Amino acid sequence: MTPAHRSDLSDKDLSGLVAFVTERGSEVLAPTNEWEVARFTGPSGVCVIYRNAKDRLVWSGGADVAWNAWKNAKEWRANKRTKRGASKRWARFATLTARDGNACFYCGKPVTFEDFTVEHLVSLTHGGPDHIANMAISHARCNATAGHLSVVQKVRLAVDMKGSAQ
Numbered sequence: 001m002t003p004a005h006r007s008d009l010s011d012k013d014l015s016g017l018v019a020f021v022t023e024r025g026s027e028v029l030a031p032t033n034e035w036e037v038a039r040f041t042g043p044s045g046v047c048v049i050y051r052n053a054k055d056r057l058v059w060s061g062g063a064d065v066a067w068n069a070w071k072n073a074k075e076w077r078a079n080k081r082t083k084r085g086a087s088k089r090w091a092r093f094a095t096l097t098a099r100d101g102n103a104c105f106y107c108g109k110p111v112t113f114e115d116f117t118v119e120h121l122v123s124l125t126h127g128g129p130d131h132i133a134n135m136a137i138s139h140a141r142c143n144a145t146a147g148h149l150s151v152v153q154k155v156r157l158a159v160d161m162k163g164s165a166q
């Protein structure tokens, strides 16, 4: 059974659930409003737990399935079993373009699913998180040009590249 009220869902349970889904390939997304308790990717799209006006929890997008799998030690995967890498790539592309549009962070030209790469604004080698908040879409060639520049240098480069494209 999933908790019905916000007060029934302890922070410990919530962090346990988040750890459970993250270990199974889920990407934890930032809440889009104050009512959301958790938002993460699942096999049938984005799972959201939010509280409604009566402080009751609503489990949408299969969030309850993830909860029950965790509580009952059942199998759960964030991605469909086939083409795991491909569906994660697709989830990232869909999430980032929904948030930012499909323009390359550097040159500003459209990026397609085939040629997109994830730009980590604070690079992973500089300790940047592998989290959606630290990501933008870019062409592979633009991403390679930026290398491991600092965020400020990357922003300057992006301004320069967009300027020279006009």
Ligand SMILES: [Zn+2]
Pocket: 104, 105, 106, 107, 108, 109, 138, 139, 142
């Ligand atoms: Zn580009």
